[in-house]
Amino acid sequence: MKYSEYDIVDFLLDEFFIQWIKNPDQNNRHFWEKWIQEHPEKRGLVMQAASLIRSVKYGDDPEITDAMYVEIFENVIKTDSEKQRGSVSDGGNFSFFNLKNMVAVILIGFCATMVYLQMVASNETVISPPTEEVLITRTVPAGKRAIVTLADGSKVFLNAESELIYPKQQSPDQRWVQLKGEAFFEVEKEKRPFKVLTDYSEIAVLGTAFNVKEAHQELSVALVSGKVHVKDREGNQYDLAPLEMLTVDKAGKASKSGFDVLAVTGWKDRILVFQDDDLEQVIKKLEHWYGVDLDFSGEVSATWNYSGTYHNENLENVLKGISLTSGLDYRLEKGKVFLYNRNK
């Protein structure tokens, strides 16, 4: 059976699909992201299956304590070295110290592992750049976009009216950038965590692709692949899974939803997307995208909306496209756009 004929139970049974949710890697990620783009009508079903898979947890979930962890290990090693001393008989104090060392090593290792595993979920979030650090600031005005490649190879697509501050050299134990506005991140996977600091929030990742936008104290984080951990200004923490979007509004109310990959991240590939946008949204997008002032006169009906996708088009062509279907006309004058009702 083809994936396009799958119902929810088929997805829930499919090993390749489950692997993508549980252990995403380049192969399955590439496949499923492409597949969903090809089958947008199946996205709801896929999201539903994914969230069910993720929500299955042990009802009885006892955690092993540090004390128990060390005790078991110590007993295992002790039993082993006693046995060896019996046969080799040159152990003495040396093997005692050896044992202590081993326990210390494994304890350090355990802590390191836990720190490593919880890095993205860590509560410790103080970031204080060392004083000698050279910081680079990249500012993008309205109408422009930019791509910044960081020292570690991570790529940042900066949208119009945004600013990115980052250290020229990232420190050996962490990577960070500071963002105002909107950016799409393709973070190189490595063991150093990568943090995106915004005015009010903080996003921690290891290696992944996601979109961050913070404007007027409203935050939205949309995850395309991998895993991110978000801490909002109230200190609330959220984990996001692929194709989930977190929105935190001005009042601090958070919600998770799915999102349309093209509509949210299309800008990085120079795709301007209008999706059932009302007039105000259309005007805002045009001003932001082309860095122009737009003047509207006249009126449109309350149900007026516009949908359209433009790949790398100039302003005039987009205005033509809009006027073709919307009943509006336009005039370009001295870098200013006038938009008005055709019949008035």
Added chain:
Amino acid sequence: MKPHTQEAQAPSLSATTSNYNDSFLSFQAKTDEEIWMALNKGNELAFNYLYRTLVAPMYRYGCQISKDKGLVKDCIQNIFIQLRKKRGTLSEVHNCKAYLFSCLKHEIFRRMKELRGEHLEMMTQEDGFPICLSHEAILIQKEQECEKVKKIQEALDQLTGRQRQALLLLYTEGMSYQEIARVMEFSEVKSARKLVYRALSSLRQILKY
């Protein structure tokens, strides 16, 4: 592990941790067969890696089979002691986690038999392995979704312990059907898939609505 202990530990250890992370990562990239072979040859790092990555999941799995946490702990200890003792003569293992889960299950049954006699063996398998749907992970956008989650939860409670075990191994432990077959002692992989299929079939009506 609690956050404050992490804070206390992390700075003073930072010089040494990177080494251990290196070895941790180097094993992470290896296949299970390679790790097992290294263990068999007496490689301490391989032993440490297995202990570090699997002792917590083993403990959680063991606690589903026996409520006696002390007994589970003893059994895990015993398994690792045996592993060290038999280095050099260990038989081939393709999947460490599935293998050790299966060892642990047998060890727990063996100890339970010793303690309480033969007849109690399978008791915990049928009502054990409770599943709890995590609300955090589920996207609840509408009121009716909430109702649906409740219904799924009820249906999960109605499944047999073996069905729930298979779902937990598949979704929570991230095991393949082959590994599940290994842990649950099916001679054929498709039996594991069938078990999951039956469990999901009883959810189908709720899920589709």
